[in-house]
Amino acid sequence: MRRGKGLKFVGDSRVIDKETRDKIPKDYSEYPGRTEAFWPNFLLKEWLVGSVFLIGFLCLVAAAPSPLEQQADPNNAAYIPLPDWYFLFLYELLKYNYASNDYIVIGTMVIPGLAFGALLLAPFLDKGPERRLTRRPIASSLMLLAVASVIWLTYESVASTDWEARAEYSVTNEAPQLEVDTSDPGYEVYQANCLSCHGDALQGNAPVGPPLVEITYEPEAIKEIAINGIGEMPAGLFQGTDEELDLLAEFIYSTVNQGEGGASETGDDTEE
């Protein structure tokens, strides 16, 4: 960088202009206005502001535990994806007709590309010397428009999301984990007929299938439900022989009720 091209800076600039290049740097008192030494005076104030900010931040963290949903299940076809809030505006943009399907490139590339490209190159698009926003109406109105659209799209996306339904996905609503004997012949039948809705460990698959871990049915009732359905579960989902149905009912019954038989035995063992 060549120095002394007539650049003028305000404040604490370290770029020296021609006149002062070979002289001793100016005393602090030479700068206009009431300046303050960064070290230690101003830094102390910054530290105070930072501490207050940190306390507020920790209050937020303590008041709102970070969310965690159930473990990723690529087979969960009913799950409605939702990005983090700061990408909601892009996600919402893709719902518009001219930004989706055949025009998806407009939604994913053209509009965001133009917006972020213009942001990146703002100093080269808005080259005038004026700094006040009223004196550069094109730049400031475009920026206001962009900010308003981002806020609007985010608002639209938040308003159209069913947050109560999403809370169902939380790991805190997850059914207790059961030990599943995958070598059981009934598990194969379960895999073929039930797993897609009730999960690989009977834990359910929100929102299509409820967990089976706490059902209280006898094997006969389980067979009945597998064939005729119950509630929102339609009839005819089970497709197999009667022997397979017996294996399935026995497998589900024994897996769900393993706690009662097993727990007391192990309890005795540990006491002795």
Add this chain to the structure above:
Amino acid sequence: MISKIYDWIDERLDITPMWRDIADHEVPEHVNPAHHFSAFVYCFGGLTFFVVVIQVLSGMFLTMYYVPDIENAFQSVKYLQSQVAHGQLVRGMHHWGASVVIVMIFLHTLRVFFQGAYKKPRELNWVVGVLLFFCILGLGFTGYLLPWDNKAFFATQVGLEIAESIPFIGTEIKTLLAGDPEIVGAQTLTRFFAIHVFFLPAALFVLMAIHFIMIRRQGISGPL
């Protein structure tokens, strides 16, 4: 004692000029909220840096428990969240910090834009700042997948489909990020982990260093 150590090092390395460059400068009146309360808008950049420091520290502690593998990633996060002492607090700081840093960098960007502070001679610093913004968004996107819960998995799938829609090189970009043109799986998780923990932070630190060196050289823009 401390001054003796300082003198010992200074005698050999001449560190006083470095100290001057970092700390020995004046804060102009127009950016000092003690003089003009409206100058609090100048705090957003510093707060962004502060939250980035929180993110780096909390992230370092998270990697002491996190396992970047599809079998164990979710279990390790769940364990950290429910069993480890203060694990929920550390994960909470990283989770909410990600949101707060976006808010702060957004406000900082608006402050610089609406004050016209990116005008000559500070064009380059604006460009570096926007690159930092992209870096932070990339960190948010890649970090979202790491807990390997349903939210993470399906949001990433959508994100990768968006990358795929780029004409001509879309599939290549998706393969680069996900490790496979079709599957979002084990490879995707390790790649996102690598990008989130090594590649993007490295870029972030370099860009931040350039950003700060340029601020120190050029000074804060003058009052409007």
